[in-house]
Amino acid sequence: MRISIMSQMQRSFSIDLPSLIPLQLPSHQTNKEVDPRSLMFKKNVYGKPEVDWQNCKNCNNQPLHFNISHTDSLIACGVTVHVPVGIDVEDKERKIKHDVLAFAKRFYSADEVNFLATIRDPEVQRKDFIKLWTLKEAYVKALGKGFSAAPFNTFTIQCVPGTEGGYNLCKTSEVTAHPLEETKKCNGGWKFALLELADSHYAAVCTEDDQANEGAPMRVIVRKTIPFVEDQLISERIFL
Amino acid sequence: SGNGVVSVSSALEQKDSSSCTGGCVRSVYWLNLPPSMASLSTTSLSFKAPSIQSTRIYQVISFVYCNHHQVLHKASSFKSISFGRFQSSKRLRLQISCAAKPETVQKVGDIVREQLALSTDTALTAESKFSALGADSLDTVEIVMALEEKFDISVEETDAQNITTIQEAADLIEDLVQKKPAAQGS
Numbered sequence: 001m002r003i004s005i006m007s008q009m010q011r012s013f014s015i016d017l018p019s020l021i022p023l024q025l026p027s028h029q030t031n032k033e034v035d036p037r038s039l040m041f042k043k044n045v046y047g048k049p050e051v052d053w054q055n056c057k058n059c060n061n062q063p064l065h066f067n068i069s070h071t072d073s074l075i076a077c078g079v080t081v082h083v084p085v086g087i088d089v090e091d092k093e094r095k096i097k098h099d100v101l102a103f104a105k106r107f108y109s110a111d112e113v114n115f116l117a118t119i120r121d122p123e124v125q126r127k128d129f130i131k132l133w134t135l136k137e138a139y140v141k142a143l144g145k146g147f148s149a150a151p152f153n154t155f156t157i158q159c160v161p162g163t164e165g166g167y168n169l170c171k172t173s174e175v176t177a178h179p180l181e182e183t184k185k186c187n188g189g190w191k192f193a194l195l196e197l198a199d200s201h202y203a204a205v206c207t208e209d210d211q212a213n214e215g216a217p218m219r220v221i222v223r224k225t226i227p228f229v230e231d232q233l234i235s236e237r238i239f240l
Numbered sequence: 241s242g243n244g245v246v247s248v249s250s251a252l253e254q255k256d257s258s259s260c261t262g263g264c265v266r267s268v269y270w271l272n273l274p275p276s277m278a279s280l281s282t283t284s285l286s287f288k289a290p291s292i293q294s295t296r297i298y299q300v301i302s303f304v305y306c307n308h309h310q311v312l313h314k315a316s317s318f319k320s321i322s323f324g325r326f327q328s329s330k331r332l333r334l335q336i337s338c339a340a341k342p343e344t345v346q347k348v349g350d351i352v353r354e355q356l357a358l359s360t361d362t363a364l365t366a367e368s369k370f371s372a373l374g375a376d377s378l379d380t381v382e383i384v385m386a387l388e389e390k391f392d393i394s395v396e397e398t399d400a401q402n403i404t405t406i407q408e409a410a411d412l413i414e415d416l417v418q419k420k421p422a423a424q425g426s
Binding site for chain 2: 070071072088090094096097098103106107130133137147148151152153
């Protein structure tokens with residue numbers, strides 16, 4: 001997948017969606033290049049913006065997906081082929097006005113609260129809180145069914161040990177033989193990556209596991225974009 | 241009547257009738273709620289309207305004078321009322337919620353201003369959208385937490401994430417405050 005970033009934007013802007021799609025799209029089944037300017041857009045029934053493939057034969061398998069997130073100073077657009085994607089960016093230095101743990105207890109899952117509670121350095125705790133926020137937002141946005149489809153306290157995102165920036169998703173289920181235990185399903189289905197953009201932002205990316213390539217690592221290409229002018233390759237990385 | 245339904249068929253005046261494109265017919269009815277009804281915030285109101293065809297779908301966007309504030313609440317800041325097909329009866333059931341009091345809107349505005357660190361020059365109105373003021377989803381949730389503390393209420397997570405304007409926040413707050421078991425001053 002590709003992420004395009006535009007930095008130093010002023011607050012009031014309107015995003016011209018086709019301008020964020022990379023200048024050269026990968027060719028899909030028909031082996032033709034698609035001119036981004038010919039793309040039409042629409043919103044799904046939950047309000048998530050999508051490409052409107054007006055002439056597609058099999059619209060259940062859309063060739064191109066995207067998702068956008070922005071802060072005061074940066075816009076990020078994630079583009080994937082064949083799998084839904086969600087992306088969320090936050091300023092690394094963003095201050096939380098409330099007590100981080102109180103905030104987490106209110107909105108995050110119990111496991112995530114426990115994880116944050118073990119971090120003694122308040123600065124590290126704040127950063128991990130923000131990382132978790134972006135990861136959780138990215139998942140909900142990838143799902144594309146609105147916030148009520150996946151309330152934040154019904155799923156846990158945790159680091160995969162031994163990886164850098166690798167995370168996985170556990171859904172808590174309350175239906176269990178032991179009422180005090182919550183069973184967790186941590187199987188795949190969704191892949192996550194957490195990166196830093198422009199040295200100033202955390203970006204979390206979530207994609208659906210492609211059934212054809214189940215378990216395959218996520219390859220993330222980051223480009224910096226000046227719309228309609230140029231794409232500059234920043235990095236390419238595999239997330240296990 | 242005893243079940244909280246009020247009929248105001250006589251109060252309905254037809255002001256304007258016009259056709260809009262696509263063959264729909266738009267009629268504007270003006271409904272003045274008498275002062276004694278000012279406290280009805282969640283009661284359903286039914287009235288008879290002439291020339292209603294039972295097979296059509298109607299959407300009503302209301303303008304209401306609330307609580308003597310003499311403020312015209314526009315549809316955008318008001319819960320729009322829509323209802324599906326109704327079969328036999330020509331009675332239309334509406335749910336009208338009065339928009340929040342100006343003081344509540346003001347208090348919400350103050351909290352928003354503080355959370356988003358807006359300068360005093362930044363104009364805030366009830367219709368101001370959080371996203372237009374520079375708030376992202378994390379800001380919205382922080383604003384809601386601050387409102388919970390200020391008004392001593394508890395907001396459902398999905399409601400929290402769906403608030404987009406100052407008016408919506410104020411309306412939700414007043415709704416929740418009103419539902420609290422014992423009346424408590426804020």
